Amino acid sequence: MIFVSLTIFFSFINMVSAEIFGDYNCTYFVNFATTDVFRYSPSAVSCPNLISDAACAVLYPPVGNPPIPDQYANRPLQCYTTGTGKTAPIVEDMKRVAVATCPKSCGYCCLTPEYKCSNVAYPRLNCATITQAQCNSLSWRTIIAQDCPNSCGFCNMGGCVDAIMDCANDVSICNVVGMQDFVNQYCQKTCARCPSTTAASALAAAVAASSCTTYAADSSPSCAAWAKNGFCTNMSYTLAQRKSFCARICRIC
Template sequence: MLLKLFCTFQLFLTFTNAQITHDLNCSTYSPSSGYIYTWRAVSCSNVLSDYLCEFFYPRGYPRQGGSAIRPTQCYTSSSSAPADGDAKTVAIAYCPKTCGYCCETPKFNCQNKNRKKAITPLSSNYPIPERLPCHTITKLQCESPNWRDILADDCASTCGLCPDNTDLCYDLNPDCANAPEVCTNPRMEDFVNKYCRKTCNRCYNQNTSTTAMCQSVTWRQILADDCPAVCGFCDLNGCIDAVVGCDNDISICNAIGMQEFVNKNCRRTCNRCSIPTPNPCSGR
């Protein structure tokens, strides 16, 4: 019993003393605490529901001033591998608050400006000096009605007040608007996603995040079942490789000690599709 309590205590210390190490995005260094998350790490909302984000990214949620290591799934597909760009792109696109990546979202990605003349905010007798130092702006100032309009112009990146990029979503083909029926034609899905984004309401479909999601270990099988057309899985009858890269070295299919991995993650490449699965493109 004493040994069990000791082990539990050691485990507690391991988690409570955990520090941000692998991924320092949206953090700052404190001499007393090491790297901690800034308020900009969690000052946004998840695109998916909080419930789903916490399901896909369990344990270690960032908070302002905290130093708990963010869920490893937020930035890598492996428990020990370095940062994975695709995994991180998916996390930023769909669960930025849960993963502490708010500062990496479009709302925080624009250029701060420097005013050429002093301006006095509402309800204040103190003018903002020329060339407002945005790095000194606090969360309270960013959220204050008295400062918001001014900071949206001067320090939009610092405050997460960058303008929406909806105007950047447009049709590459000018004829899309004249043939809206193309939007619901399954055979034209790839064309629509690339050339008719505005007409067909595909403005949410950013190529980088969608591609990353289709290749993500976390999402790949789910999308093969529920959204096969988006990822080009319709002709695979639901049998896919759960990870990308199995076909780079097919010797893995017969490697001793890798069969459990292969049966789970390289089903298509290694011909492990013997168990029939329903065609997800036939009735969803």
């Protein structure tokens, strides 16, 4: 009798968790020959919980599997409703709390501010299939930030990220003359080298140069050689850097 009861119980759990229902946020639709189902998108669980995973497991215990990309186990009902079953009403206050505390456990990462924005109309890659590995990739991060910001939580970045995530650990690298090609490519966010930033620097340099009457002394004995190699006009270096090293020879106030 106990065995029969347990069998029925686990069959009920599997039935409940076998599909996503009630709240379809952060999912995509799949049409099979025999049935239609919703599956979690990668952005459903691509963020961390804001409180500990252990606490989230207590607050939002999964039924069967937790939310997983491309899978369809229903999210914990506690994430969005006080009811049970497919007709349970969505309680927006419960959902807001879940997004603010345990978005990963509830499959709500796409609703957090870092993920809640639009991608460009014609991205260079398929935003819907971006993986966490690509979000952290040296090759893909800057492209994703520009084209698919909501896939990796880049919505608050203004299209500008560091290709190498630990650039901010040592911001002094931004001012090392011999490292400029490196930081221009890999540390754009930390060193303010995104296209819009360098364009603004170019404009500021042009305005400053046109109004100069006197110049500070050059701090480097190599300025003459650097100037011949284009240091004064190369927008890969910020105005502050050029002024710091070669204000006189570059004619920067």
